[in-house]
Amino acid sequence: MPSISRKGLSMPQSPIRKLVPFAENAKKKGMKVIHLNIGQPDIKTPQIALDAVKNNDLTVLEYSRTEGSEAFREKVAGYYAKNEIFVTANDILITTGGSEALSFAMGSIADNCDEIIIPEPFYANYNGFATAAGIKVVPVVSKIEDNFALPPIEDFEKLITPKTKAILICNPGNPTGYLYSKEEILKLAKIVKEHDIYLISDEVYREFAYDNKKHFSILQAEGLEQNAIVIDSVSKRYSMCGARIGYLVTKNKEVIATAIKFAQARLSPPTYAQIATEAALDTPQSYFDEVREEYVSRRDLLISELKKLDGVKVARPQGAFYCIAELPIKDADDFAQWLLEDFRVANETVMVAPAAGFYATEGLGKNQIRIAYVLDKESLKRAVHILGEALKSYIG
Secondary structure, three states, X not given: OOOOOHHHHHOOOOOOOOOHHXXXXXXXXXXXXXXXXXXXXXXXXXXXXXXXXXXXXOOOOOOOOOOXXXXXXXXXHHHHHHOOOOOOHHHEEEEOHHHHHHHHHHHXXXXXXXXXXXXXXXXXXXXXXXXXXXXXXXXXXXXHHHOOOOOOHHHHHHHOOOOEEEEEEEOOOOOOOOOOOXXXXXXXHHHHHHHOOEEEXXXXXXXXXXOOOOOOOHHHOOOOOOOEEEEEEOOOOOOOHHHOOEEEEOOOHHHHHHHHHHHHHOOOOOHHHHHHHHHHOOOOHHHHHHXXXXXXXXXXXXXXXXXXXXXXXXXXXXXXXXXXEEOOOOOHHHHHHHHHHHOOEOOEEEEOEEHHHHOOOOOOOOOEEEEEOOOOHHHHHHHHHHHHHXXXXXXX
């Protein structure tokens, strides 16, 4: 029998999706599964985006321009300007989701066996992108006791080697919901300039900053023009996860030129999705204000309810729509599967994402879960009640 590649065998499973078969089996048995496991917002996509696709008059669905049309990129640059981020259309590459933007960035700056430092826990697919690119992820630990704030800068210094090509952050963070302050970003800016490496910032949750805090982009840091690479996406911003439109943004001309070569190999980003996104860029600020208010309300309820559960420790998110909860158990993977296979309250159960898959350091996060608060408040309250009953039964 032909063999599978070592790279293929080493590709990590998604901690978010690997439990899907168990959830599907539970549903086939007539159970209701409340999904806390995946960041699929229930917020409606702006009607202006949906109408743009419905009402277009295309007669031939042609290839689009590799980097996205100039008019589209100009409009994206205008969006950034409204957020006090000043870039040109030539600094922007339209990609098939933020995922492709990150893959292009990694391919453009790092070779096989090079290293990228990432504060953990981090978005699990970073591991997958790095593995596919032959890059080694070097984790630096952030702790729930510190609300997952940026680890001491000395911890980064210790890990930088001649093979280090970049530091990668997610701001606000998935899975932690932590929002890096301007001061923390400037500390990272200083260290990457000193060591002549890149700072990659995944900023797909930019709009979701809470408690009167303001998001500070690495593209706003002075003197970082050659080091800063931003990964962005419309998936969560406009509740358009299925559109698969993202951006790679950098003022470094060599990086953009190299990333475009990777983009040419996949020909072009999807046409209808670009039409929808170009229209979505006209979404009024009131949309974001209402969505932000809704997520703050959900977060506050979720954290309040989780804190009522014996032995549960929870970090307080300042952005995005995720939180990490530490449970009084040893193995969250086993617990999450047990929830779907063997537990129910009034024929309902919950699906969570075990957090170990968001860490690169073996053994960390084993008793933690990630919760996505993308459901209405009544569902969240019900889910936490079920979780509490489940913990009593599981521990007992």
